[in-house]
Amino acid sequence: MNNPIDVVKMLAITKSFPGVLALEDVDFALRKGEIHALVGENGAGKSTLIKVLTGVEQPDKGVIELDGKSVHVRSPQHSQELGISTVYQEINLCTNISVAENILLGREPRRFGSIDWKKMNEVAQQAIDRLSINVDVTQPLGNYSIAIQQMVAITRALEVLSAKVLILDEPTSSLDMHETNLLFDVMRKLKSEGIGIVFITHFLDQIYQIADRITVLRNGKLVGTYEAASLPRVELVAKMLGRTLAELDAMLKEKSQEEEEKEQQHLVEAKGLGLTKSLEPVDLELNANEVLGVAGLLGSGRTEMASLIFGITAPDTGSLIVDGEKVNKFSPLESLKRGIALCPEDRKAEGVVGDLTIRENIILALQARYGWFKFIPTQRQSEIADRYIQLLGIVTPSAEQLVKNLSGGNQQKVILGRWLATNPKVLILDEPTRGIDVGAKAEIQKLVMQLAEEGKSCVFISSELEEVVRVSHRVAVLRDRKKVAEYAGHVDEKTLIQAMAGET
Amino acid sequence: MKLTSFLKKIRTSRIFWPLVAWALILIFNAIVAPGFFRLGIIEDPVYGKRLYGNLVDIFNNGAPLMLVAIGMTLVIATGGVDLSVGAVIAISAAMGAVLINPALGNQLIANEILTRNATNTPLPLIILANLAAGTLCGLWNGFLVAKAKIQPMVATLILMVAGRGIAQLITNGQIMTIYYTPYFWFGNGYILGLPVSIYIVALVLILAWILVRKTAIGLFIESVGINAKSTYYSGINEQNVKLLAYTFCGFCGAIAGLILSSYVHSADGNNNGLNYELDAILAVVMGGTLMTGGRFSMLASVIGAVVIWTFTVTVYSRGVPANALLAAKAVLVLLVILLYSDYSHRLTNRLFERRGSQHDTAH
Numbered sequence: 001m002n003n004p005i006d007v008v009k010m011l012a013i014t015k016s017f018p019g020v021l022a023l024e025d026v027d028f029a030l031r032k033g034e035i036h037a038l039v040g041e042n043g044a045g046k047s048t049l050i051k052v053l054t055g056v057e058q059p060d061k062g063v064i065e066l067d068g069k070s071v072h073v074r075s076p077q078h079s080q081e082l083g084i085s086t087v088y089q090e091i092n093l094c095t096n097i098s099v100a101e102n103i104l105l106g107r108e109p110r111r112f113g114s115i116d117w118k119k120m121n122e123v124a125q126q127a128i129d130r131l132s133i134n135v136d137v138t139q140p141l142g143n144y145s146i147a148i149q150q151m152v153a154i155t156r157a158l159e160v161l162s163a164k165v166l167i168l169d170e171p172t173s174s175l176d177m178h179e180t181n182l183l184f185d186v187m188r189k190l191k192s193e194g195i196g197i198v199f200i201t202h203f204l205d206q207i208y209q210i211a212d213r214i215t216v217l218r219n220g221k222l223v224g225t226y227e228a229a230s231l232p233r234v235e236l237v238a239k240m241l242g243r244t245l246a247e248l249d250a251m252l253k254e255k256s257q258e259e260e261e262k263e264q265q266h267l268v269e270a271k272g273l274g275l276t277k278s279l280e281p282v283d284l285e286l287n288a289n290e291v292l293g294v295a296g297l298l299g300s301g302r303t304e305m306a307s308l309i310f311g312i313t314a315p316d317t318g319s320l321i322v323d324g325e326k327v328n329k330f331s332p333l334e335s336l337k338r339g340i341a342l343c344p345e346d347r348k349a350e351g352v353v354g355d356l357t358i359r360e361n362i363i364l365a366l367q368a369r370y371g372w373f374k375f376i377p378t379q380r381q382s383e384i385a386d387r388y389i390q391l392l393g394i395v396t397p398s399a400e401q402l403v404k405n406l407s408g409g410n411q412q413k414v415i416l417g418r419w420l421a422t423n424p425k426v427l428i429l430d431e432p433t434r435g436i437d438v439g440a441k442a443e444i445q446k447l448v449m450q451l452a453e454e455g456k457s458c459v460f461i462s463s464e465l466e467e468v469v470r471v472s473h474r475v476a477v478l479r480d481r482k483k484v485a486e487y488a489g490h491v492d493e494k495t496l497i498q499a500m501a502g503e504t
Numbered sequence: 505m506k507l508t509s510f511l512k513k514i515r516t517s518r519i520f521w522p523l524v525a526w527a528l529i530l531i532f533n534a535i536v537a538p539g540f541f542r543l544g545i546i547e548d549p550v551y552g553k554r555l556y557g558n559l560v561d562i563f564n565n566g567a568p569l570m571l572v573a574i575g576m577t578l579v580i581a582t583g584g585v586d587l588s589v590g591a592v593i594a595i596s597a598a599m600g601a602v603l604i605n606p607a608l609g610n611q612l613i614a615n616e617i618l619t620r621n622a623t624n625t626p627l628p629l630i631i632l633a634n635l636a637a638g639t640l641c642g643l644w645n646g647f648l649v650a651k652a653k654i655q656p657m658v659a660t661l662i663l664m665v666a667g668r669g670i671a672q673l674i675t676n677g678q679i680m681t682i683y684y685t686p687y688f689w690f691g692n693g694y695i696l697g698l699p700v701s702i703y704i705v706a707l708v709l710i711l712a713w714i715l716v717r718k719t720a721i722g723l724f725i726e727s728v729g730i731n732a733k734s735t736y737y738s739g740i741n742e743q744n745v746k747l748l749a750y751t752f753c754g755f756c757g758a759i760a761g762l763i764l765s766s767y768v769h770s771a772d773g774n775n776n777g778l779n780y781e782l783d784a785i786l787a788v789v790m791g792g793t794l795m796t797g798g799r800f801s802m803l804a805s806v807i808g809a810v811v812i813w814t815f816t817v818t819v820y821s822r823g824v825p826a827n828a829l830l831a832a833k834a835v836l837v838l839l840v841i842l843l844y845s846d847y848s849h850r851l852t853n854r855l856f857e858r859r860g861s862q863h864d865t866a867h
Contacts (some may be wrong), residue, residue: 312737336739350737353799355730360723367720368739375720420736 005335006068007196008084008165009051013062015048022048023059026222028215030165030196035187037199037211037228041240041298041463044217046200047411050167054086055079067164083164085157093153095142100124102141103156127159128152131186145169147179151186158190166190172206173299176277184210202299203234204501205480218242233501240297241465243493247290247424267326269455270309270320279304280482281318286426286457291448292378293472294461295496301481302458302461303345306430309459310342311335323425341419345430345461347408351415354404356442358396359385361403369422388417393443409440416447427451427458445471465493515852518719521843525790526811540821550685551694558817559743560699564691565767566670567701568593568760572780572806573787574705574712575642575756579751580788582616583729583797584649584656586750589757590642591667593777596761598674599637601771603630604684608623623684630687635758641745642754650746660750663807664781671773679772682765691767701763701787705806708759712752712802725749729797783812792841 008030015023023045030036040046051057053064063070066082073079076086089147092454094100101108109119124137133151136159141149150171157163168187172180187210199211207214207228214231216223216239223239266285275279281299286292296302308315309328320327323423335342344350353361362385363376370376378382385399392413396406403414412432419427429448433441448471452458462468467490468475477485477499485499514520533540543557572589579586604623613718625631641663648659693700716722723824724745727735760780765771787796790811791804812833819832842848 178724331741332737333739333741342737344737349731350733353727353731353734353738355725356723360727364723364727364735364738364740370720372721372724373719375718 005031007066009063009065009068010049010053011063011065013049013052013059013064013454015052015057015059020220022220023052024220026062026217026220026498027225028053028222029225030198031213032164032196033191034212035191035193035197035199035210037201037207037214038217039201039207039214039236039240040223044240045220045276046217047169048220048279049217050086050169050198050200053079054084054167080163083162083366084167085163085165086167086169087150087153087157088169093141093156095149097139097291098138099128099135099141099144099152100137102152103127103159105138105156110177110236123159123431124155128157130158131155131189133182145179150175150183154186154190158195163195165196165198167200169200170202170383171199172203174203175362180206202297203299203480204236207236208233234498237297237497237501241463241497243465245498266321268309269321270318271321272440273305273308273320274317275304275313275315276317278313278481279308279315282483284309284476284483286459288425288455288457289452290473291452291458291460291471293468293475294459294478295463295465295468295500296461296478297463297500299481300478300484300500303430304481305478305483306342306345306428306459306461307334309426310340312342318456333368336365336422336424339423339425340428340478341365341422341424341426342428343412343419345416345434347411347415347435351487352403352411355402357400358389358394358403358406359399360412361414362388362399362421365418385417385420388413388421391420392417392447404465407436409436409444412436412440412444416444420451424456426457426459428461430461432460433462433464441467465496468496469493510765518566518799518804519592519807521792522790522804522811525840526807526814529811529814529818535819537818541817545697548694549774551692553697555695558821561809562813562817563705564699565817567699567705568777568782569783569787569813570705570766570809571708571756571760571763572753572777572784573791573809574709575753576781576784576788577791577793577800577802577805578712578716578725579656579753580785580793580795581725581729581797581800582721582749583732584746584749585660585785585795586642586645586753587657587660587781588641588645588663588667589753589760590777590780591664592638592754592757593670593761593764594671594771594773594775595641595667595674596634596638596758597765597771598671598680598773598854599763600630600634600687600765601680601682601745602674603633604682604687605680627686631762634762635755638758638761639751639755642751642757645751645754646747649750650743668773671771671776675771675773677773679770679774681770681864683769688766688769690752692763701767704759704763706711708756709802709806715752716802721745721748726798726800729794729800731762784809785838786840787812789844792844813838 006029010026010028013023013026026045026049038046038049047059048085050060053073055075055078064073065071071082073082103124104120109116109123111119121137128135128137131151131154133148135144135148135152141152154166157166171183175183191197201207213225214228214236215225216236218240267288268286270282270284271446272281272283282305294302294305307313309320311332311334315331322340353364359381363381366384367376382399388394389396389399394410394413394417395411403411406414432444445467448458448460460468460471473489475487475491475496476483477496479500479502484502487495535638540558543555543559545553546556548554572593576586576589601627645660645663648654648662649656690700690704695703716725724735724740727740728742728745732742761777764776787808788805790808791801793800793805815833815836816829820826824832
């Protein structure tokens with residue numbers, strides 16, 4: 001039995017990749033003329049679900065229905081022919097040709113075998129006007145902002161491919177407030193024309209601003225689909241993180257004592273540290289002998305904050321003071337010399353060097369500090385590597401094993417070893433326990449607390465509140481690229497979730 | 505057991521496959537052209553007793569390619585490529601030629617200058633200008649790739665195209681014939697009966713090896729090639745690593761230009777080092793360095809260059825006309841690609857492992 005207003009219906013979709021069950025029995029339905037937010041933390045299965053819908057991946061099990069008819073989406077092109085279009089965060093249009101050409105690429109109106117430019121510009125202008133935005137279609141696309149380029153991409157999806165379903169994958173992540181509102185106007189207009197829109201975003205504010213319904217995924221499973229109006233924010237966040245409110249209340253009751261931290265000289269002090277479109281100005285202090293927990297959902301600015309303190313990107317406002325000295329040069333190498341270390345969030349892309357051995361990976365940062373010519377002799381390298389293999393309990397037959405052959409948890413330990421070898425004063429860990437097994441998780445948590453006891457300052461960033469609460473002496477909460485709260489002493493998860501959701 | 509692990513060590517060594525390829529070509533020659541390996545000693549009017557024969561020629565003529573392959577190895581190891589080395593050879597050759605006789609750059613060839621066999625520029629200065637020109641070209645490439653973040657293929661394409669024009673500007677559009685005997689030593693001279701160019705290749709290879717393996721540079725290059733982002737996050741200035749690789753590649757191209765122009769007694773902006781970039785890339789790939797970057801071996805690349813030259817000489821000695829050489833080379837490229845494919849690696853692994861396990865059970 002089909003609900004006549006469902007334009008897309010996905011039933012019991014299951015998809016596994018080697019070693020991972022990416023989607024398990026997930027149902028999803030998109031109505032005509034609705035904006036449907038798809039939310040979940042990294043690895044929740046959002047992108048796999050979209051890939052299945054757009055034919056990039058074939059589901060192992062499950063049925064996709066379009067307008068009530070069961071369809072087999074063979075390829076991305078096939079999905080476009082069926083009327084399902086996707087506009088990605090990175091726009092795949094050509095910035096050096098005109099807006100009109102971009103919209104009608106491959107479908108240019110022709111006259112006597114050559115392109116009928118006049119007609120093309122007319123058609124394109126009409127299509128653009130449908131979105132009520134002010135664009136001259138004869139101008140090169142590159143002359144317009146990212147937001148407009150995105151709308152051109154939408155226009156192309158609607159016009160050329162006559163889409164019934166529009167998937168917007170993180171469309172607002174590189175837009176500012178004004179541009180976002182512009183996009184929302186367009187989305188509302190399309191909605192009124194009966195187009196179903198799937199909206200993927202990490203910004204909670206935006207979900208509540210525009211979405212009619214919300215589907216929450218977690219760990220490849222469907223948590224549920226809810227009317228946005230009847231789902232309070234706190235509950236949404238709790239669902240994304242996998243906690244029930246009752247659980248949180250229970251935790252609140254058994255909450256206990258906390259120790260007062262003594263006044264100290266701050267190791268690191270950030271004053272109004274910020275970067276446009278990345279992080280609103282933040283005040284933050286890091287102290288020795290202390291673990292600062294950072295709680296926040298993906299996209300809350302937690303990784304951006306870590307990047308600023310470690311100098312991956314230079315801030316454009318505020319200042320950073322390390323050991324009483326103002327930082328002027330921002331780069332990982334400078335941070336390394338100042339005694340700041342970062343275990344990055346994306347272990348594969350930013351952490352390990354897969355085709356190097358464990359030994360080489362571990363000494364990499366230390367060697368970076370020594371420079372090009374003070375080469376650590378191989379014998380000494382092996383000693384250092386063996387020491388951290390033992391200390392961190394890295395499971396491997398030898399230090400000469402390639403890092404890419406290790407499990408996620410062991411890779412994480414290798415990166416930890418790389419930084420501990422440089423004997424840092426401040427250790428920033430961005431999602432150090434993501435995707436690793438329970439045993440290794442506990443070991444890393446223990447290690448962080450131990451390091452703080454030994455006098456280091458640790459920053460522990462995680463979306464698993466349970467571990468943030470467990471290891472931290474102090475917790476900062478980020479939401480929508482802003483630091484919204486800070487709690488000294490032990491806090492409970494419920495307070496954190498409320499702060500993360502923006503409801504008090 | 506011990507033998508199989510020893511065999512495995514040989515088989516997984518980087519120089520194994522290029523040596524196999526070389527051996528195959530040599531075996532082919534041994535069968536179809538027994539005279540191929542003939543070596544003799546003759547009395548050279550200038551350099552005294554020296555060795556001659558196909559094998560000597562392969563190393564002598566192949567020296568510029570070997571040099572370029574050494575530099576190209578480092579560039580490819582960082583995950584890049586340098587298409588401009590051929591043009592760099594032309595620029596450095598032109599630089600040397602024009603300094604030997606500056607007058608030639610400005611006016612048409614005057615006979616009395618040509619016969620003088622002398623120059624006003626001291627030889628060390630000529631060599632220095634030669635090397636500086638190429639190194640500067642490399643620095644330029646490195647700047648475009650590392651600092652301006654242009655894709656290596658596009659960035660070096662600029663100099664690949666413009667370089668030949670620059671070379672012709674230097675020589676004022678002429679093919680400059682060089683008449684200066686001391687300069688000829690690099691491409692035609694002999695030490696202890698062996699060509700000077702072989703010694704130069706060996707010297708550069710050893711110095712490069714020391715520069716790369718006795719410092720952290722080699723590790724950094726490999727790390728950048730495997731994962732530039734992780735490398736940067738570890739506190740390594742990945743831009744400078746790339747800058748160094750491209751600059752060194754330009755330096756190698758300059759030495760190649762010196763030897764080449766010395767060997768042919770002229771500088772020709774259009775033809776010096778033509779297609780060398782492609783041969784060098786092929787040599788590096790044969791040496792087992794991945795085009796995506798990472799682990800590298802300069803020695804293996806040099807052997808790759810030897811294979812290419814042995815192949816070239818073989819093809820010529822079989823009477824294939826020069827203009828058909830490229831077609832023959834295409835066959836070589838195809839064979840190399842097949843030999844290095846995952847498929848054939850799996851195949852040989854299976855072959856060796858099965859034999860190994862039989863060996864084990866026999867004991």
